[in-house]
Amino acid sequence: MRTFSVLNQKGGVGKTTTALNLAHAIALRGHKVAAIDMDPQGHLTTGFGEEIRPQLGMAEVLFGEKSLEEVGIMTRKNLELFPAGTRLSEVEQSVRGFKGGNLLKNELKKIQEKDFIFIDCPPSAAILSMNAIFASTEIIIPVSSDYLALHGLSRLVEILYKIEERLRHKLTKWIVLTRFHGRRRLANEVREKLEKHFPNRVLKTPIREAVALAESPGYGYSIFEHQKNGNGANDYNALAEDLLHGRTR
Secondary structure: OEEEEEOOOOOOOOHHHHHHHHHHHHHHOOOOEEEEEOOOOOHHHHHOOOOOOOOOOHHHHHOOOOOHHHHOEEEEOOEEEEOOOOOHHHHHHHOOHHHHOOHHHHHHOOOOOOOEEEEEOOOOOOHHHHHHHHHOOEEEEEEEOOHHHHHHHHHHHHHHHHHHHHHOOOOEEEEEEEOEOOOOHHHHHHHHHHHHHOOOOEEOOOOEOOHHHHHHHHHOOOHHHHOOOOHHHHHHHHHHHHHHHOOEO
C-alpha cells in the first residue's frame, strides 16, 4: 500500500485538484483507492460531490468516536472517500503533542485492503497535517509556476526534513508542477530551478492551466467526468502514470 499526503502550505497551487484527480485516475485503472479529506474546509469532499450538512467525518475517527468504516463513502468505482465532516477544526484545537500526530496512522492500519491512499492536507503545518505526514510513505507537493511558490517550497522542505529526523523515517517526495504555461519564460525558469534543486523528484508531466480544472469541483466531478478529452484530463492521466512508474524529468 502506498500512502500519499498531498501537501503545500501555499494556497492556490492546485493541492485539492491534484488529490482528487490523481485518486480518481488511479481508481479508474482498477486499483483500490482511499481519498481522505483532512482539510476542515472540506474541499475534497465537495469536489467529489459528497458534502452534506451535518456530516460525520475524520474528526469522529480521530477522536475515536467512529471507525473509518463507519464514515467512508464509496464515491466512485474502486474509490472510497473519507470526508472531512463538520467538526474537523475541533481536532486542531484539542489535540496536541507527538502522540497526537499518530492518530491517523493508527487508524490506517485497519484498511490494509487499499492499494493507494491519498490524503488532502490543510494549508498549514499544524496537527492535521502532522497526522497526514506521519501516516504517509510519500509526499506529493504541487507547486505553481511562480517564484513565490519556490520560496514556500523551500520552507516546506525544511519542515519535512525535521519531521524525518524526528520519525527516523525517510519520506519519498514528489513535486508536481501545476498551473503551468509552457510558453511563458517564467514557468520554464521555475521548472528548471526545481529540476536543479530536486533532481529526480519533479514528476515528468506538468499540469497545464485549464478552466475545466477550476470548474469541475463546483459540479462535484473529477476532471475525467467533467471534460474527459481535454488538457486537464490528459495531464492528470499522464501524471498518474508518472506516479505509478516513478517517471521524472
